[in-house]
Amino acid sequence: MREHQETATATALAAGTYSGYSLHAHRPDQGINLILSQPGISSSRVTRLSPTAVWALAEPGTELPPRERPLQVLLDDNGRTIGPLRGEIFWSDPRHQNAPFGIQFVDVTLEQGRQILSALDVASREGRALPAVSPRPIEEALVDPERIRSILKAVCVMKHQGLLRQLGRTMRVSLEYFDVEGSQLHWRLEEPGAQWGPAPHDIEVVGYNSAYRLRVPARAVRGERLVTPIPRQLWRVRHRSQRRVPAPPGLQAHFHHPLWRELGARACDVLDVSFTGLSLSGAPDELVFPGLLLRPMEVRDARGESLWLRGEVRYVGETNADGRRMLGVQVTPLSAEDETRWVRLVSHGLCPNTRGGEAWLEPLWELLADSGYFQLTGLPAERVEAERALFLDTSRRAAQAPQLFCQTVWPSERGVEGTLSSVRAYRHGWLIHQLARRPGKPPGHVPSGQILRDLHVRTLEHAQSDADFRWLMAYAGEHHPLFERLHLTFARAHETSGDAAVMPVRMATLRSDTPSDVDAPGIECGPADAEERVDVALELARIRPAAYVDALDLTPERLELRGTAEAWRAAGLERERQVLVARHEGQVVAAALVELAQEGTTLSGLLDTVRLFPLAPGGEDTFPTLLDEARAWYAARERATFTLVVEREEDEVLLAADSPRQCLWLLSARLLPEFLEYVSEATVGRLPPTPPDA
Known part of the structure; x- marks a missing residue:
């Protein structure tokens, strides 16, 4: 038995x-x-x-x-x-x-x-x-004319592939030319000797991570070219929340069947990869089925270097013309070292023009200096060299913790053309920061917008690889044209759904050794006890948007960042938050959230912040005293400065008049695939010129 x-x-x-x-x-x-x-x-x-x-x-x-x-x-x-x-x-x-x-x-x-x-x-x-485990595709009808034009322009400029589907056959097509003035599309057949056949035509084109279906009549057929009107409707089918790209040549998966060891070692070519999955080319008699667990599974490249994954078969396709069948496998790395190797492999495939920043740290620092980033962030000249050493040290350590950090660079013959970084600052929230571009035109024929697009795609898709990812956040210049066009416009369009938020803020760097010397009789300041922390969290949930509360870990169980701090400490890095409160006659009237991160994580102190909240009438009067308590907190940790984040206009008296105005930008992970599609469309260059025979 x-x-x-x-x-x-x-x-x-x-x-x-x-x-x-x-x-x-x-x-x-x-x-x-x-x-x-x-x-x-x-x-x-x-x-x-x-x-x-x-x-x-x-x-x-x-x-x-x-x-x-x-x-x-x-x-x-x-x-x-x-x-x-x-x-x-x-x-x-x-x-x-x-x-x-x-x-x-x-x-x-x-x-x-x-x-x-x-x-x-x-x-x-x-x-x-x-x-039993296959998800259904998501379908959505798109009818906004400007949105349809934006999608088709991106398809045309990016030369994305297309398919013409007719009864009994499928043929490759491309959108060769977009006639804006005539509102016409010029399609080209990529199959030699093929004919367009009778209209209307069902065409499917691929965007960043979605397939778009359209049905169009023919206005003219000119050999291999078909001229059609711009459709009034597109149907979007999102195949995956994360992109897949072709695997590097020679990549193979090796495993033993968990049920029948007598089958011996199995080897399958890897066809494509994403952060959470891959597809394999299996033998026609491969005895696999959805739900089969392949653990461990070794993935070995053409040089013989390998990493180990846990795999679960999610899809088994029919045998194709080559006598093979495609297997879809959901994967997770077995160890932290395997995760680092896997993220590097997939990231390079998803965005081959970008690299991780750890091998480009000196050129990256030069880029930040040449682009004027230090002046933009207000970093004093006397601190630049000291920050350089901290930046290089933290960046090297962060490269070994892809579950917490991503530093993307776009290299060229000049060094580094652009950079964008992200950090898992909170339990479910990734902060993107340090966007910079080198002045001048990069060498070679780099299409307009490609560097910006590639930096966003690699950095934000990295956040998608985190199973706990729920929010993306950034501090964006309120009137900066780039941030306004890419980030703020998109988020504002989705604020009513609760999946996005744009909050005006002002930020200033304060010293920890210059107390205010404000006398506040009858006010006692100090760390909040357990009951007070719960009361603070409940009040923040009442006065702040739900997106803000969840993204910044302001719930009772996450208020002091314990889980996040433990993950950072495991990587050998600092992360801490404490709740300080001001009491009047024993009652809490205001609170300050003070937090810090490893020095060199962000060059503008975005994670060494103080936020002030009045919790009772007159609570804002205790803010100078709470700031002095915060100064002592940072001084005890040998931090010379910290960043005060002011979220209410009435509290701006605490800041200098020239403190920059910014926006705290929050975006739900549910919207990230659509946002990356939006970035892809918004950064495309010019449409191709009119063909001679158009």
């Missing part, structure tokens, strides 16, 4: 909870039935099946054996019998008649596994079986 239980456990570990295929028979004779021989003989309709487990709907009056009791079953596929199979019931609900029950198979033989998967292949081709 103990050996049977150990075998059942091993089988359960070979596949996820929702493994195999869901079965949807349209007629009784199309389904697969489960035949139980204990305690009597009964037949039940199978609703989900894999070589590791079966779910079925019990027929009325069926008496199920006790759980974890060995039993034998048969599968009846329209007269074709598979079995006997050994198993045990691991889930049932005796309170309800006709409730589904689940059986965990034990010691399924290789031949039985082939029979089960063969039956499921047939059912899948006939439309009777769907992968």
Whole structure:
């Protein structure tokens, strides 16, 4: 009995909870039935099946054996019998008649596994079986004329691929020319000798991470070119929340089958990769199914260098013309070292023109100086050299912690043309910062907007690789043309949904050794106790937007950044926050959130901040005293300066008149794929010139 239980456990570990295929028979004779021989003989309709487990709907009056009791079953596929199979019931609900029950198979033989998967292949081709784990694509109709024009302009300039779909055939096409004045599109057939065929034409084009479908009539056919009007409607299908790109040549995945070790070592070519998945080219008889766990799985490049992943099969395609079948696998790295290697590999594939900053630190520092970044952030000249040493040291350490940092550079013969960084500042929030461009035109033929687009894509897609990512944030210049065009316009359009926020703020650098000397009789300041921290968090949830509260970890359980600070400390870096309160006659009337990060993380002190909140009438009168308490807090940690962030106009008296106006920009992770699509469209260059024969 103990050996049977150990075998059942091993089988359960070979596949996820929702493994195999869901079965949807349209007629009784199309389904697969489960035949139980204990305690009597009964037949039940199978609703989900894999070589590791079966779910079925019990027929009325069926008496199920006790759980974890060995039993034998048969599968009846329209007269074709598979079995006997050994198993045990691991889930049932005796309170309800006709409730589904689940059986965990034990010691399924290789031949039985082939029979089960063969039956499921047939059912899948006939439309009777769907992968139990496959997500459905998201469809959306787009009707705004300006949005449609923006998408099609990006497709044309970026030379994205397209497909013409007709009954019985699919042909490659490209959007060769966008006639803005005539509101016409010029398409070209990429298949030699092919004909356009009858209109209307269904065309599918690919954007940044979405496929767009359009139906258009033909205005003219000129050989291989088709002229159509701009459509009034596009249908967007988002295939993935994260992009996939072709894998580097020679990349292979190696694994052993978790159910049938006799199959030996398996090797599949990797077709494409994303941060969370890859697709493989498998043999036509590869015995895999959705939910199968491939762990560990070694990914080895053409040079023989390898990393290790945990994999779960999510999709199994039909055998193609080459006799291979595509396998979609969701993956996570096995260790921190594997994560670093995996992020580097995928990042380079997603944005081949960009690199991680760790190998370009000296040229990166020169870029920041040449671009005027230090003047923009107000960094005093006397501190520049000291900040350089801190910046280089922190950047080297951050490169080994991709789960917390991303530093992107766009290199060229001149050094570094542009940079953008991000840091996981909070439990669910990534802060993007340090955007800079080198003055002048880069060498070579670099399309307009490509550097800016590539920097955003690599940096923001890196944040997507974090499973806990919920918010993107930045401090953007309120009247800066670039930030206004890219960041603020997009966020303001989504504020009403709660998935974005734009909050005006003013920021100033204060010294920790220059107290205000304001006398505040009857006011006591100090760290908040546990009860006071909860009260502060509840009041912040009342007076600030939900996006702000969640993104900046202002909930009771996250108010002091304990989880985030632990992750930073594990990487050998500082991160801390404390709640200071002002009390009058024992009652809390105001609070200050003081926090810091490793020196050199951001050159403008974006994470060494103080935020002040009045919690009772007159609470703002205690702000000078709270700031003195904050000065002492930073001085005790040997920090010479900190950044005061003012979010209310009435508190601007605490700042110098020339303190810059900025916006705190917040964007939900749900909107990030759409935002990157927006960035891709907003940074495209000029449309190609008119073809001579147009």
